[in-house]
Amino acid sequence: MKQAGHPDYHFITVVMTDGTTYQTRSTYGKEGASLHLDIDPKTHPAWTGGNQQLMDRGGRVSRFAAKYGGFLKK
Numbered sequence: 001m002k003q004a005g006h007p008d009y010h011f012i013t014v015v016m017t018d019g020t021t022y023q024t025r026s027t028y029g030k031e032g033a034s035l036h037l038d039i040d041p042k043t044h045p046a047w048t049g050g051n052q053q054l055m056d057r058g059g060r061v062s063r064f065a066a067k068y069g070g071f072l073k074k
Contacts, residue, residue, distance in 0.1 A: 007027040008027060009025045009026065010025065010026070010027075010030070010031040010032075011023050011024070011025055011026075011030070011031060012025075012028055012029060012030070012031075012032070012033045012034065012035055013033070013034045014024045014034075014035050014037065015034055015035065015036045015037065016037055016040045016042060017038070017039070017040050017042070017043050018040075018042060018043070019038055030042065030074070044048060
């Protein structure tokens with residue numbers, strides 16, 4: 001296989017929002033670069049099951065039917 005067709009994977013340091021770090025392989029930056037996260041799985045409500053309440057005023061299908069219902073009738 002051609003070597004030029006593959007990305008350059010190297011080790012970088014990922015810095016979480018609480019300051020903890022870990023090393024992983026990535027195509028980001030150069031060898032030894034640091035990636036500082038603004039949002040991470042330890043603190044973001046999407047991963048922690050936070051207390052944010054979503055208001056669903058009708059399901060997706062009912063909203064679609066209400067918006068485009070005129071096009072669907074024959």
